[in-house]
Amino acid sequence: MLTVSGLTTEFRTRVSGVRAIEDISFEVPQGVAVGLVGETGSGKSVTIRSILGLLPVSGHVVGGRADFDGVDLLRANRKQLRDIRGRRIGFVAQNPFGSLNPILSIEKQFANVIRAHRKASRAEIRALALARLESVQVRGPERVLRGYAHELSGGMAQRVVIALAMLHDPPLVIADEPTTALDVTVQRQILDLIDAQVSEGNRSLLLVTHDLGVVAQYCRRVVVMKSGHVVESGAVADVFTSPEHPYTKQLLAAVPPAPWSSAAKEVTGA
Numbered sequence: 001m002l003t004v005s006g007l008t009t010e011f012r013t014r015v016s017g018v019r020a021i022e023d024i025s026f027e028v029p030q031g032v033a034v035g036l037v038g039e040t041g042s043g044k045s046v047t048i049r050s051i052l053g054l055l056p057v058s059g060h061v062v063g064g065r066a067d068f069d070g071v072d073l074l075r076a077n078r079k080q081l082r083d084i085r086g087r088r089i090g091f092v093a094q095n096p097f098g099s100l101n102p103i104l105s106i107e108k109q110f111a112n113v114i115r116a117h118r119k120a121s122r123a124e125i126r127a128l129a130l131a132r133l134e135s136v137q138v139r140g141p142e143r144v145l146r147g148y149a150h151e152l153s154g155g156m157a158q159r160v161v162i163a164l165a166m167l168h169d170p171p172l173v174i175a176d177e178p179t180t181a182l183d184v185t186v187q188r189q190i191l192d193l194i195d196a197q198v199s200e201g202n203r204s205l206l207l208v209t210h211d212l213g214v215v216a217q218y219c220r221r222v223v224v225m226k227s228g229h230v231v232e233s234g235a236v237a238d239v240f241t242s243p244e245h246p247y248t249k250q251l252l253a254a255v256p257p258a259p260w261s262s263a264a265k266e267v268t269g270a
């Protein structure tokens with residue numbers, strides 16, 4: 001469903017181009033959750049921002065394809081991309097307060113996202129927004145609709161972002177470290193929520209994270225990145241039990257054992 005092949009992106013300075021990612025290839029099949037993992041600076045965000053056409057001005061895709069819905073996203077024009085983002089691909093970024101507009105009420109932001117893709121009356125917008133806020137378990141949805149982003153907690157703001165990302169029932173959801181900016185106590189709730197929304201709609205998910213535990217719990221496939229390259233990819237069950245690349249082995253070795261596992265009991269003497 002999303003097929004990325006040979007994706008290469010550079011950042012240009014006044015004197016030269018610096019290659020951030022090179023020859024990135026992977027697939028996100030229909031109805032499958034894929035984890036994109038790797039240490040800080042390995043190129044995860046540049047990869048998804050290249051696919052979504054959301055690179056900063058100094059970033060340029062210099063090669064490859066990203067085929068989705070019969071369109072190569074890397075060659076799509078702005079209008080095509082705007083139409084695909086939101087309607088066909090829901091994007092959840094790290095920081096919900098960066099995604100929400102601080103000077104528009106939440107209701108107005110729902111209206112903007114809905115009206116970007118179809119005509120709708122105020123009453124329709126209100127009804128749809130309330131239903132969607134309820135589906136992401138936002139408490140007091142009417143009050144939230146009237147209010148502004150700064151009045152929300154981080155977890156509630158990310159729920160609103162998820163509701164907005166799902167508004168047009170996109171078949172693919174891309175989430176870039178969606179819990180990094182949040183309090184540790186709500187991180188799991190947000191991941192569970194994304195997981196539920198994705199599973200209910202039989203959507204595909206590309207989940208960027210540096211947490212292998214998160215991949216093990218929520219993803220069926222994994223793509224491992226290091227220094228701007230894909231070093232290994234495959235089914236989570238295979239890659240996690242018999243990793244081939246030394247870097248994947250190193251990442252897995254660094255994951256603390258689950259508290260109930262025999263390895264943890266050996267460490268703690270329990």
Ligand SMILES: Nc1ncnc2c1ncn2[C@@H]1O[C@H](COP(=O)(O)OP(=O)(O)OP(=O)(O)O)[C@@H](O)[C@H]1O
Binds near residue numbers: 020045047058
């Ligand atoms: N705006 C930019 N200008 C120049 N180089 C950049 C820019 N953004 C990213 N890079 C470079 O691209 C490479 C990949 O960065 P990227 O942000 O994709 O890593 P990441 O794996 O998402 O890391 P993190 O987990 O910290 O978000 C890094 O070497 C980084 O320095």
